[in-house]
Each structure stands twice: as C-alpha cells, then as structure tokens.
Amino acid sequence: xxxxxxxxxxxxxxxxxxxxxxxxxxxxxxxxxxxxxxxxxxxxxxxxxxxxxxxxxxxxxxxxxxxxxxxxxxxxxxxxxxxxxxxxxxxxxxxxxxxxxxxxxxxxxxxxxxxxxxxxxxxxxxxxxxxxxxxxxxxxxxxxxxxxxxxxxxxxxxxxxxxxxxxxxxxxxxxxxxxxxxxxxxxxxxxxxxxxxxxxxxxxxxxxxxxxxxxxxxxxxxxxxxxxxxxxxxxxxxxxxxxxxxxxxxxxxxxxxxxxxxxxxxxxxxxxxxxxxxxxxxxxxxxxxxxxxxxxxxxxxxxxxxxxxxxxxxxxxxxxxxxxxxxxxxxxxxxxxxxxxxxxxxxxxxxxxxxxxxxxxxxxxxxxxxxxxxxxxxxxxxxxxxxxxxxxxxxxxxxxxxxxxxxxxxxxxxxxxxxxxxxxxxxxxxxxxxxxxxxxxxxxxxxxxxxxxxxxxxxxxxxxxxxxxxxxxxxxxxxxxxxxxxxxxxxxxxxxxxxxxxxxxxxxxxxxxxxxxxxxxxxxxxxxxxxxxxxxxxxxxxxxxxxxxxxxxxxxxxxxxxxxxxxxxxxxxxxxxxxxxxxxxxxxxxxxxxxxxxxxxxxxxxxxxxxxxxxxxxxxxxxxxxxxxxxxxxxxxxxxxxxxxxxxxxxxxxxxxxxxxxxxxxxxxxxxxxxxxxxxxxxxxxxxxxxxxxxxxxxxxxxxxxxxxxxxxxxxxxxxxxxxxxxxxxxxxxxxxxxxxxxxxxxxxxxxxxxxxxxxxxxxxxxxxxxxxxxxxxxxxxxxxxxxxxxxxxxxxxxxxxxxxxxxxxxxxxxxxxxxxxxxxxxxxxxxxxxxxxxxxxxxxxxxxxxxxxxxxxxxxxxxxxxxxxxxxxxxxxxxxxxxxxxxxxxxx
Ligand code: SF4
Numbered sequence: 001x002x003x004x005x006x007x008x009x010x011x012x013x014x015x016x017x018x019x020x021x022x023x024x025x026x027x028x029x030x031x032x033x034x035x036x037x038x039x040x041x042x043x044x045x046x047x048x049x050x051x052x053x054x055x056x057x058x059x060x061x062x063x064x065x066x067x068x069x070x071x072x073x074x075x076x077x078x079x080x081x082x083x084x085x086x087x088x089x090x091x092x093x094x095x096x097x098x099x100x101x102x103x104x105x106x107x108x109x110x111x112x113x114x115x116x117x118x119x120x121x122x123x124x125x126x127x128x129x130x131x132x133x134x135x136x137x138x139x140x141x142x143x144x145x146x147x148x149x150x151x152x153x154x155x156x157x158x159x160x161x162x163x164x165x166x167x168x169x170x171x172x173x174x175x176x177x178x179x180x181x182x183x184x185x186x187x188x189x190x191x192x193x194x195x196x197x198x199x200x201x202x203x204x205x206x207x208x209x210x211x212x213x214x215x216x217x218x219x220x221x222x223x224x225x226x227x228x229x230x231x232x233x234x235x236x237x238x239x240x241x242x243x244x245x246x247x248x249x250x251x252x253x254x255x256x257x258x259x260x261x262x263x264x265x266x267x268x269x270x271x272x273x274x275x276x277x278x279x280x281x282x283x284x285x286x287x288x289x290x291x292x293x294x295x296x297x298x299x300x301x302x303x304x305x306x307x308x309x310x311x312x313x314x315x316x317x318x319x320x321x322x323x324x325x326x327x328x329x330x331x332x333x334x335x336x337x338x339x340x341x342x343x344x345x346x347x348x349x350x351x352x353x354x355x356x357x358x359x360x361x362x363x364x365x366x367x368x369x370x371x372x373x374x375x376x377x378x379x380x381x382x383x384x385x386x387x388x389x390x391x392x393x394x395x396x397x398x399x400x401x402x403x404x405x406x407x408x409x410x411x412x413x414x415x416x417x418x419x420x421x422x423x424x425x426x427x428x429x430x431x432x433x434x435x436x437x438x439x440x441x442x443x444x445x446x447x448x449x450x451x452x453x454x455x456x457x458x459x460x461x462x463x464x465x466x467x468x469x470x471x472x473x474x475x476x477x478x479x480x481x482x483x484x485x486x487x488x489x490x491x492x493x494x495x496x497x498x499x500x501x502x503x504x505x506x507x508x509x510x511x512x513x514x515x516x517x518x519x520x521x522x523x524x525x526x527x528x529x530x531x532x533x534x535x536x537x538x539x540x541x542x543x544x545x546x547x548x549x550x551x552x553x554x555x556x557x558x559x560x561x562x563x564x565x566x567x568x569x570x571x572x573x574x575x576x577x578x579x580x581x582x583x584x585x586x587x588x589x590x591x592x593x594x595x596x597x598x599x600x601x602x603x604x605x606x607x608x609x610x611x612x613x614x615x616x617x618x619x620x621x622x623x624x625x626x627x628x629x630x631x632x633x634x635x636x637x638x639x640x641x642x643x644x645x646x647x648x649x650x651x652x653x654x655x656x657x658x659x660x661x662x663x664x665x666x667x668x669x670x671x672x673x674x675x676x677x678x679x680x681x682x683x684x685x686x687x688x689x690x691x692x693x694x695x696x697x698x699x700x701x702x703x704x705x706x707x708x709x710x711x712x713x714x715x716x717x718x719x720x721x722x723x724x725x726x727x728x729x730x731x732x733x734x735x736x737x738x739x740x741x742x743x744x745x746x747x748x749x750x751x752x753x754x755x756x757x758x759x760x761x762x763x764x765x766x767x768x769x770x771x772x773x774x775x776x777x778x779x780x781x782x783x784x785x786x787x788x789x790x791x792x793x794x795x796x797x798x799x800x801x802x803x804x805x806x807x808x809x810x811x812x813x814x815x816x817x818x819x820x821x822x823x824x825x826x827x828x829x830x831x832x833x834x835x836x837x838x839x840x841x842x843x844x845x846x847x848x849x850x851x852x853x854x855x856x857x858x859x860x861x862x863x864x865x866x867x868x869x870x871x872x873x874x875x876x877x878x879x880x881x882x883x884x885x886x887x888x889x890x891x892x893x
Contacts, residue, residue: 012466012468012537012538013025013026013027013039013041013042013466013468014027014450014451014466014467014468014470015042015337015457015465015466015467016049016052016053016056016337017056017108017337017449017450017457017467017606018052018053018337018601018607019052019177019178019179019335019336019337019601020178020333020334020335020336020337020339020340020459020460021044021045021158021178021179021180021181021333021459021460022044022337022457022458022459022460022461022463022465023038023039023042023044023045023048023049023050023053023180024038024039024041024042024043024044024045024465024541025037025038025039025042025049025053025056026038026039027057027451027470033057034057034060034451034470034471035057036049036053036054036056036057037049037054038053038054042465042541043158043463043541044158044180044459044461044463044465044541045180046184048180048183048184048873048874049180049873050179050180050183050873050875051179051598051599051612051613051616051839051840051873051875051876052179052599052600052601052607052613053180053873054839054840054872054873055607055610055612055613055839056450058609058610058612059606059607059609059610060451060471061609062474062475063609064432064433064434064605064609065431065432065433065446065474065475065477066430066431066432066433066438066444066445066446066447066477067433067446067474067475067476067477068446068475068476069081069082069443069444069445069446069476070441070443070444071084071442071443072442072443077476078476078478078486081443081445082483082486082487082490083490084443085400085427085443085445085487085490086487086490086491087490088398088425089101089125089398089400089425089487089491090491092397092398092424092425093125096397098125098126098127098129098375098377099127099129099381099395099396100395100396100397100398101125101127101129101396101397101398101399101400102121102127102129102130102131102381102382102387102390102391102396102398102399102400103117103120103121103129103130103131103399103400103401103402104130104131104132104133104384104387104388104399104400104401104402104404104406105117105130105131105132105133105342105347105401105402105403105404106132106133106134106336106342106402106403106404107132107133107134107137107334107335107336107337107338107339107341107342108336108337108338108403108404108602109338109341109342109347109402109403109480110338110341110453110454110455110456110457110467110480110481110502111338111341111342111344111345111455111456111457111458111464111506111509112455112456112481112502112505112506112509113402113403113455113479113480113481113484114132114338114341114342114345114347115345115353115481115505115508115509116480116481116484116485116488116497116499116505117130117347117402117480117484118130118345118346118347118353119353119371119373119496119497120484120487120488120491120493120497121377121381122346122352122353122367122373122376122377122381123367123368123371123373123375123376123377123496124371124373124374124375124488124491124493124496125375125491126374126375126376126377126378127377127381128349128350128358128377128378128379128380128381128382129349129381129382129387129396130347130349130381131347131348131349131381131382131383131384131387132342132347132348132384132404133336133384133404133406133409134334134335134336134339134342134343134347134348135348135349135383135384135385135692135693135694135695136302136384136409136410136694136695136697137298137301137302137334137335137336137339137694138301138332138334138335138339138343138694139301139348139383139692139693139694140300140301140302140303140306140307140309140310140689140691140692140694141296141300141301141310141332141334142343142348142351142692143307143310143689143691143692144306144307144310144311144314144332144692145314145332147307147311147571147573147691148311148314148315148318148563148570148571148572148573149522149557149558149563149564149565149570149571150563150564150565150566150570150571151355151521151522151523151563151564152343152355152522152523153355153462153522153523153557153564154331154332154340154460154461154462154557155323155324155329155330155331155556155557155558156293156323156324156328156329156330156331156461156555156556156557157461157462157463157543157555157556158181158184158460158461159326159555160293160326160327160328160329160331160556161181161184161185161188161293161295161331162184162185162187162188162327163188163291163326163327164195164291164292164293164327164328165194165195165196165289165290165291165292165327166195166196166197166198166285166286166289166291166292166293167185167195167196167197167198167292167293167294167295168197168198168200168282168286168292168293168294168295169197169198169199169200169201169207169211169295169296170200170201170222170294170295170296170297170299170300170313171200171201171222171296171297171298171299171300171301171698172201172207172295172296172297172298172299172333173201173203173205173206173207173595173596174207174295174297174333175205175206175207175209175598175875175878176205176206176207176596176597176598176875177297177298177335177595177596178297178333178460179598179873179874179875180873181333181460182207183873183874183875185197185210186210186874186877189210196212196213196285196289197210197211197212197213198211198212198213198214198215198282198285199211199213199214199215200214200215200217200222200225200282200299201214201215201216201217201299202216202217202218202219202299202593202660202663203216203593203623203658203659203660203663203665204216204657204658204659205658206598206878206879207878208878209877209878209881213278213281213282213285215272215274215278215279215282216273216274216660217272217273217274218271218272218273218274218660219580219591219593219660219663219698219699220303220305220578220579220580220698220699221271221272221273221577221579222299222300222309222312222313223261223305223308223309223312223575223577223578224261224262224268224271224272224577225268225272225274225279226309226312226313226315226316226575227257227258227261227262227268227312227575227577228258228262228263228265228267228268228279228283229282229283229286229316230254230255230258230262230312230315230316230319231255231258231259231262232265232283232287233283233286233287233316233319233320234255236283236284236287238287238288238320239319239320240319240320240321240322242321243318243320243321243561244318244319244321246561247318247321247561247562247563247569247570248318248319248569248570248571248572249565249567249569249570249571249572250571250572250573250574251318251319251572253572253574254315254319254572254573254574254575255319255572256574257574257575257576258312258315258574258575261575261576261577262577265279265280265283271577286316290320290322290328291322291325291326291327291328292317292320292322292327292328293327293328293329293330293331294313294316294317294329294330294331295331295333296309296310296313296330296331296332296333297332297333297334297335298335298595298697298698299698300313301332301692301694302694302695302696302697302698303580303689303694303696303698303699304578304580304581304687304688304689304690304696304699305577305578305580305689306689306692306694307689307691307692308573308575308576308577308578309575309577310330310332311572311573311575312573312575312577313330314330314572314573315572315573315575317329317330318570318572319572323558323570324556324557324558324559324560324561325556325559326556329556331460332460333460334459334460337457337459338457338458340457340458340459340460340462341456341457341458341464343355344458344509344513344523344544345509348383349380349381349382349383349387350380350381350383350693351380352364352367353367353512354367354509354512354513354515354521354523355513355521355522355523356521358377358378358379358380364376364378366515366516367512370511370512370515371496372496373496374493382396383688383693384406384410384693384695385410385411385412385686385688385693385695386693387399388406388410388415388416388419389419391419391420391422391423392415392418392419392422394422396423397423397424397425398423398424398425398426398427399420399423399425399426399427400427400428400429401426401427401428401429401437401441402428402429402430402447402480403429403430403431403447403480404437405430405435405436405437405602405603405605405671406437407420407435407436407437407439407440407679408435408436408437408603408670408671408672408679408681409602409603409668409681410681410695411646411681411684411685411686411695411696411697411700412646412647412681412682412684412685412686413647413679413681413682413684414646414647414682415646415686417436417440420437420440421440423440425442425443426440426441426442426443427441427442427443427444427445428440428441428443428444428445429444429445429446429447429480429483430444430445430446430447431446431447431448431449431477431605432605434673435603435605435671435673436603436671436672436673436679445478445483446475446476446477446478447477447478447479447480447483448469448473448477448478448479448480449477449606450467450606451469451470451471452469452471452472452473452474452477452479453467453469453473453479453480453502454466454467454468454469454479454501454502455467455479455481455502455506456502456506456539458544461543461555462543462544462554463541463542463543463553464525464539464541464542464543464544464546465541466536466537466539466541468537479502481499481502481505482499484497485497485498485499501533502536503531503532503533503536506528506531506536507528507529507530507531509525510525510526510527510528510529510531511526511529513525513526513529514526514529514547514548517547519549520564521564522545522557522564523544523545524544524545524546524547524550525544525545525546525547526546526547526548527546527547527548527550527551528546543555545557558570580687580696580698580699581685581687581696582685582687582696582699582700582701583701584662584701585701587701587703588644588645588701588702588703589662589701589703590624590628590662590663590664590701590702590703590704591662591663591664591699591700591701591702592642592644592663592664592665592666592680592683592684592699592700592701592702593663593664593665593666593698593699594665594666594667594668594680594681594684594697594698595665595667595668595698596667596668596669597616597617597667597669598616598617598839598875598876599612599613599614599615599616599617599839599875600613600614600617600667600669601669602668602669603669603671604669604670604671604673604674605671607669608673608674608733609733610733611733611734611735612836612839612842613839614732614733614734615835615836615839615842616835616836616837616839617667618730618732618739618741618835619651619652619675619730619732619741620649620650620651620652620666620667620669620670620675620678620680620730621651621652621653621654621666621667622640622642622651622652622653622654622664622665622666622704623654623655623656623658623659623664623665623666624640624653624654624655624656624659624664624704625655625656625657625659625660625661625662625663626655626656626657627661628659628661628662628664628704629653629655632704632705632706633706634653634655634704634706635653635655636653636654636655637652637653638652638653638706638707638709639651639652639653639706639707639709639712639727639728639743640652640653640704640705640706640707641704641705641706641707642664642666642680642683642702642703642704643683643702643703643705644683644684644685644700644701644702644703645685645701646682646683646684646685646686646700647682647683648677648682648683649666649677649678649679649680649682649683650675650676650677650678650707650727650728651666651678651680652741653704653706664702664704666680666683667680668680668681668697670730673731674730674731674732675729675730675731676724676726676727676728676729676730677728678730681697683700683702684696684697684700685699685700685701707727707728707743707745708745709727709728709743709744709745710744710745710746710747710794711743711744711747711774711792711793711794712741712742712743712792712793712798713726713741713742713743713744713790713791713792713793713798714739714740714741714742714790714791714798714801715739715740715742715758715759715788715789715790715791716734716737716738716739716786716788716789716790716801716804716805716808717737717738717739717740717758717759717787717788718736718737718738718787718788718808719738720738721738721740721758721759723757723758724740724742724758725744725748725754726742726743726744727743727744727745728741728742728743728744729741729742729743734805734808735805735808735809736808736809737805737808737809739801739805747794751769751776751778751790751792752765752767752769752776752778754790755767755776755778755780755790758788758790759778759780759787759788759789759790760780760787760788762780762782763780763781763782763787764780764781764782765778765779765780765781766778766779766780766781766818766821766822767822768822773795773796774793774794774795774796775792775793775794775796776790776791776792776793777789777790777791777792777822777824778790778822779821779822781813781818784811784812784813785810785811785812785813786807786808786810786813786821789804789807789808789821791804791824798824799823799824799825800824800825800832800834800846802832802833802834802844802846803824803825803826803832804821804824807821832844832846833845833846833847834846834847834849837869837876837879837880837883838867838868838869838870838872838876838880839873839875839876840868840871840872840873840876841867841868841869841871841872843867843868843869845883847867848863848867848869848880848883849883849887851863851866851867852883852884852887852888853887857884858884858888859884860877860880860881860884863880863884
C-alpha cells in the first residue's frame, strides 16, 4: 500500500474521482494545502495524472458546498429532512404504487452507495425505477457485451493497448477524455515505433496526434465500416475458422448481413464518406495484424444504433479470434469513475444486482432471498429518458436525484427542467448547493464528496480500487450510503439497512456476487466476501473476477474460448447498419456532435473551481468547418446561436478544418452558473438506442446562426457578477478575480453608468471613451488595488486578458501599470502569455509562439526544455506539435 503522511496521520492512496481510467492518487499536506500526485504503484497510471487529476488538491475548498439539509429552502436538521423524504415517498407509494417513485443516480457514486440505493429501490420499495447517468455513457456497451458474451464483462486490460501492434480507436478522443490511458499508448508507440494507431472519428481530434491513419468518417456510419471489414476478412482469408468453430455462433448470419449491407470497398467508402485508399489501408492492417485492440467509447455508445455498432466491432474480433489474448481484444472504455461499479450492483434500471437479470426468474428469487426483500421489483424500471418523460407526464410523482445534474447533462434538457418543475416531490443529494438541478429540489441533502468518504470504484479494465477519506466531511455532510440507509430505516426497513460502515456493504455485495455462482456469472468477487475492516482499508487494486477460483484477480477474460451464453460460445450479431435517427434537412442542415474538453469534467461543479483548469478553454464554443462557416457567415470569435427542434444555446465560434464539413461540435460542460446559455444538451435530441436506451448525444440536426451582437465586452471583478444585461455571457474563475465575457444585441446606453452598476460605485474610477472608435474602458481602484475593470468595443477587438488579470492579483497597483491600465496592455517589450496551453506549468499560447519563433524551437522536446510545457501530464503535447507545425511544417509524433 502506498501511504503518505498528513500531519501525524498516515493516509493510504486513493483514486481519482473523474474519468474511467481510475488513476491511483497520493495525497499529502504541504503547509496548509493538500497536494496530490500520481500513485507510482497503482497499476492503472503508474504515477501519472492528467491535468484534471493533478489539480484535485485545488478543488477541496468549501465554496459553494451544501453543508446542511434543506427543506423548502430552509435549513433543517437531518432528522427533519430524512423524515420528510421517507414520509413523502411512503405517501406516494401508498397512493400510487411503487412505480410512482424513482431514483436517478450516478457513476460518481461509490459502489457501496450504489449498492444500497439499488437494494432499497428494487428490493424494498419494489420498483425497477432506479437508473443512472451511466445510461448516457456506457449502457450501449453493456448491451453489446451481453449480446456477444452473455455477460457485461470487458475482455481485456490497459496493458493490451501497450502490447498491441495495431490499436484502432473508434469514437473516442482518448487524448482528452482518458488522458492517462492515452499517455500509456503514446509511450508504448514511442518504445515500439512499428505499432500502428488508427483513429476513426468524424473530427480530427488531439488523439490523431499519434495516428498513422485517421478515418474522418460520416457521422453514424461506423457499422458500415465494420460490416465491410468482416466481409473483407472473409475475402482475404483472414478469418480464424478454428476459433469460429469452437467458440462462436451466429457467424453465417452476421457475415451474410454484413455482405448485403456493406458491399464492395467503393460502396463502403461511399457509405462512410471516406476515400477508398484509406478504407483499404485500414482493412489490410486489420487483416494482417494478429495483435489488434479496438478501443471504443462514446462515439459508438451515444447513438441510436450504438449497440449494433458495438457488436459490429466485436464481430470482427470474434471472427479473427482476437479476444482474451495479450494485445488482442475489443475494449470499451467508460466515461465515469465508477460506471463499472454501477453496472456491478445493478444501477441500471434493466439490471438486477451482481450482474443478474430480471429475465431470469431464478435470479430474481435468489436476490430476493438474499436480501430477504419484502417487495421485490417484478421487472425492469424506466431508463433515463423514459424516466424523465414519466416525471413530465406526472406518472412518476417523486424522484430522488443523487450526485448528478440532469438539467445540464440529459438530452432535451429544457424538458428535463420542465419535468422537475412539475414534479410533486424532488429530492437532490449533492455536495454542491447551487446547480441547475438543485434549483428544483424540495429537499436538499448534503453529501460527502471525494476525499471525505470511503468506498470502492471500478475502472474500465474491471479494476476495483479504494477511494479513501483524508478529510472529515464538512458541516453536516454525510456519505450517500448513510443517507439512503437512514431513509430506508424510516420507511420501515431498518434491519436490512443497518450498516455502520462501508466495509459491511462491500462484504454483502461480494457475498451476493458469489451466491450460487458456479462459474456461470462473470462478476464474482467472492474471495472478498469475508474481508475485515483492516483488509478493506488496505485493499489493493484488483481486477474482477476475484473468486475463490481466480484468487488474485483476472487481467483477461475468455482466454479459454468459453463465454457466459447458454451454449458457452460467443455470439456474432447480424448488424443492419442505420444512420442516426433524425436526418439532416434544409431547416437543420448541420450534425451537432457533443463531447468533453481536456480540462473540464462533466457539468463543471468541481473542475471549474480551479483557474488552472479554466484557463485552457474558457468559454462555451462551437467548432465549425470553414466551408460551413462561410455559408453561415461566421468567423472565429463571433457568438453563434446553435438551435435544433428541441432547444438552443449560445457559444463562441471557432472555425477549424479539424471539424468535418456538415457537422459542428460543442462541449458538454457549461451550465447556468458559468454561462447564459451554454447547456449544449438543451439542443440535443432525445432519440435513444432501442436496445440500450442510450441517447444519441453525438448527432442532432441543428443550424448555426450568427448572433447579431452590437457590442462585446469583458469585465474583471473580485466577485461573480449578476444582472449582466447581456444576451451572451460566460463566467470564468481566475486567481483572486472573476472574468466575465459578454456580448449584446443592444448597448446599455450609458456605458459609465453600466460599469458602476456592475462593479460598484465606490472607489476611484479611471474612464476612457472613444465613440468614434467604439471603445469604452473603465477601471475602479480601491485601497490601492484594481477592484474591477470593464472593457467594451462596438466595432473592434478587445485587449488580451492576461496582463489585466495579473493586475487583479497585485496587492498594490504600481504606478507604471496604472499608466497603461486603460490601454489594456503592458509597456512595450512585455509579451502577454495568452490563453493557457499547458495547464500544469501555466504556459500560454503567446509565450509558446514567441519562443518557437525567436528561439527556433522545432520539437516538443525542445519546448519542454525551454519552457517545461508538455513535460508533466503530456495532455498538451498534441497542441504543442500543432503550434510547431504552424511555423515549421510537420513534426514527427
Ligand atoms: Fe483522473 Fe482520468 Fe485524469 Fe486519471 S486520466 S487523473 S482518472 S481524469
């Protein structure tokens, strides 16, 4: 165990709470601050952290935390709040039945929290109505695994990416969404330059930095490509007939459907919008490379035909016998830190618990008997999209939302807000006081968060790791498992929820996994069923199954060619490819794609707390190809309205050839606290995959129009500003200040009066106005410091923000700076660092461009030596390479 010392206490390592890579984290106290670093002994990251993980220590302050229970906006004690939740849920159930209530939970919960929530809903309330935000992230992979393998069990491990000779990355910007796993791949490719990487994605993302081939295919056409590959493998005699004979079924139907739907290479290329040579190159590499791993993620999963796409990928691996072997497997990588743990306990509405299914009456009986459950759910509950529709329709009358923010993250998000506004009773457990979702809560329950609670999470390679507490929960915050158990007790189920610590829940979970499991269920952690508190505290990362038979865990599954289907054979699935559910048309001619950016996490409630992470991409943006930008009369820096049949958002335009013509991309993160209209999911359509229920977040017919702004501005202030009076604004946290970027369609009239109304009238005001040039600039000095500044333009550009932001950090404004303050730039010769590229060492764009130009830096290594940029987490390396290429031409990856 990796232990470090905080004060006089020894703190074991913990796990990052962000993405599904599941990196091990060491925590130490440096002076008054908590600092984190990568755990060199954790098998997922071997000491690395990405920019988000490295900044975790900066997100632990109590600003914005929900610290006490609240009922109808009033702070109350726990007993009052818990009584209210239990009694209202009880009343609704008594009047309308168990299906009139629901839980909507999260891949942010620890496995122990998840287990208790699922047990309460499915075993004691008696409804299947518990679904999770993991529905949006990997329910498609779950369904595809079950169709192919008979179990939701990921075949491989991270090491397989390093051992492969060909890594195919489909629908994943791994470099930004799973950065440490990507860095492991980068290192492996550097060590073995013969390794090939193919990236299949409509966008040319940072992940393409190491790609030998990028297939920028038509959105949604992946199944055509993989069906064509299956047919090609047959034609090239590259199938593993022995494996198909011994370990698979369904091949003939899958192949004939693939042949009919895909056709020749020219037909595949046409269906996918690719050139024939690229398709052929990919097919040949795949056919000739035994050690091939195909990584797939949200570009496959978040689709109205995602399960078929995932099975088309799995088909080519089964047909070549490339599964269960070192360096060979299809590999779904999950988005959230504990999406996998949720799958294990039955956090999805259509699962039971411990990977058992409602379809199996013996499994339902087994779980009921184990739990001694009085009112077992008879079948699956409502999946996320249907659940919120049922709330909207008044069929579900009470909902408890835990650790998630559906008003930002669910598609058709305005309708989700409408549903919650109509709902009789909304409970939200969260660590944050003010989110887009907590605004609709009748009862708010303060939850403990990362660093304050104990439990386990499971990463994308089935590795269970401990999250450990190193801080006491602040105020009245409590762990989720405790909150749920207290409500259960008040609903009359005290005996079944008499947990005093998470290890008791973990033991129960482990016992259920091995109950009457004779090797017929993949998920089995029975070897941990008797774990005591000390062993739980010391638990080392381990990959399930961890059964009596497997002992120390299992890196790869299916190595023996046996699967969890009735026949013991894997199933190839006949896939009829389909394009996205809603087609483009004249009114909505562009395909809106959504996704993550490098330095933010989900709906920003934690990651936007640190200036280091907001400095990289600080505004909601929309990326558009130059051809489409010209057609829409858009230029970089404009504010655009992106609208669909479901809703609209506003975002800053970036024109880039990295975006495929015919499509636009906008990030998923911005919420109502940080932007006036930055919620992309307000635009996104609610179509879902018919098998998995996962929404089509990657394709919404949309149009993009320039917002007819008359002015643009930015304000610097000590506190967040309210009542901005601008159609567009976004709020950015800086060090010791806030910045607001604004744009409006009507000028406020009197700029000076507006400045004072925003920043406060007190203090000495410096004001400059040039009506002819359309400029207004004002700054307020209080007690020798710049307390606020406002820069407005009606026709030109605004100054860069970096130097002015630095003035906000000064204790005393120096006279030399005061002279230049309203010019907005320092004395000649000082270079503005510009927007941050390297978050670890805060190296800005202008600094990099200047050094590349003046010092002749011609490699990423040279930049690292000169400026340190790119030498820590490595997440910015693709951007560094692009900057060099901008001046010097192509640089070797
Ligand atoms: Fe955390 Fe994922 Fe980054 Fe690892 S890669 S540090 S788990 S966000």
